[in-house]
Amino acid sequence: MALHREQWASKLGFVLAAAGSAIGLGNIWRFPYKAGQYGGGAFVVAYIVSVFIIGIPVMIAEFIIGRSAQKSPVGAFRVLRDSKYWPLVGWLGLATGFVILSYYSVVGGWIIKYIVVSITSGFQTGTASANFTTFLASPWQQVLWHAIFMFINILIVRGGISSGIEKWSKVLMPALLIILMILMINSLMTAGAGEGIRFLLKPDFSQLTRAGMLEALGHAFFSLSLGMGAMLTYGSYLDKNINISTSSLEIVILNTFYAIMAGLMIFPIVFTYNVNPNAGPGLFFITLPEVFARMPGGQVVGLAFFLLVAFAAITSAISLLEVVVSFFIDELNWSRKKADYILGTVIFLVGIPSALSFNAWSGFTLFGGKNIFDQLDMLATNFMLPIGGLFIAVFAGWILTHGEKEAEIKRVENTFHFYDIWHVLIKYLTPVALLIVLLYTTGLLSFFE
Secondary structure, eight states, rough: OOOOOOOOSHHHHHHHHHHHHSSSSSIIIIHHHHHHTTTHHHHHHHHHHHIIIIIIHHHHHHHHHHHHHTTTTHHHHHSSOSSSSSSHHHHHHHHHHHHHHHHHHHHHHHHHHHHHHHTTTTOOOOOOOOHHHHHHOHHHHHHHHHHHHHHHHHHHHHHHHEEIIIIHHHHHHHHHHHHHHHHHHHHHTTTTHHHHHHHHHOOGGOOOHHHHHHHHHHHHHHHHTTTSSSHHHHHHTTTTTTHHHHHHHHHHHHHHHHHHHHHHHHHHHHHTOOOOOEEEEEEGGTHHHHHHHHHHHHHHHHHHHOOOOOOHHHHHHHHHHHHHHHHHHHHHHHOHHHHHHHHHHHHHHHHHHTTTTTTTTTTOOOOGOOOOOHHHHIIIIIIIIHHHHHHHHIIIIIISOOOHHHHHOOOOOOOOHHHHHHHHIIIIIIIHHHHHHHHHEEEEEEEGO
């Protein structure tokens, strides 16, 4: 007998949980350094436009599919269409969430470690790079902190939808906002604030290359947790009376707001201390700790910063774990507690090779000379996510009937004809944009030039 399906206790809880899934390391980490690499304000404009072309249409599509079927990704496609092929899209989403969480948890462990460092010793000038290198070189530390981060997520997901994910999202998301605002205000009082604001908010389109536009297009998709079944799964717990379109707009606005705030937090510091704004992924664990060591009150600022990043990472990670857990609850009738502990442990074990990629197994490389961690990241972000998103868009645009879509989207009756605009986007423009993202991330776009 099937288990009773849980639901979100409130629209606010749903919006905060879905926004938390989107507002992860992609916003706090990836968005600032991508903006730094591709022209600042011009990249921000391209990103916002891309959100409306890709982000909102695919998010609405995932919510429609999830709520209509009331199932996790695999079951949703099977329920909505009697086909042996469409459930493969659900399987892809399930596999994507599993793969991403296995190595995402390793990075989450780094963040937890840096919180402890911020509390115990703080950061010392001239040691950030050496300290991070030493930390990566320790196999036991990599596995330990990976385990701690994974265990935190297991404890939250174990509580279920309303008492676990929703409850903690209502705590973590406001905390995230408060810390981010405090850090942003602190940054805006530094000497480089004016230059940082101009860099982020004053577009210079001569600095935006075609590669920058394609990166903005891809980031608009990746930063919203789309294509991996997370939003589809969250949508399956959604009450029929909640308006999908307005909820999606609220989630996207929150996501964009947090991303821009993160930029306003980081770039004034970057310009104040003469740091290269396109420092890349090393910005968090090498560049900024060095800056914290040099600034007054740097230990407190560093602690607040890594707490911020930890909260963002956790709200995203629990959505990935929920994708996998919900499948075993729906398809095998496992209890939530059983699915949570077993699958959380399995994902932790699968993530160990990623944790060892920088030390004991650093000599083991796969395609292109990449280690296991980098290979899994490339597989998920360059192939699995855009392929999943593309098929979700095709399914919503071309396979579902108008009646099925209108029954879930709760058409907004106004002069803007929201449903009609969304339908044109999801049927024509969004699939083309996602195909371009796929060709770009896989390197095939240059093949057609």
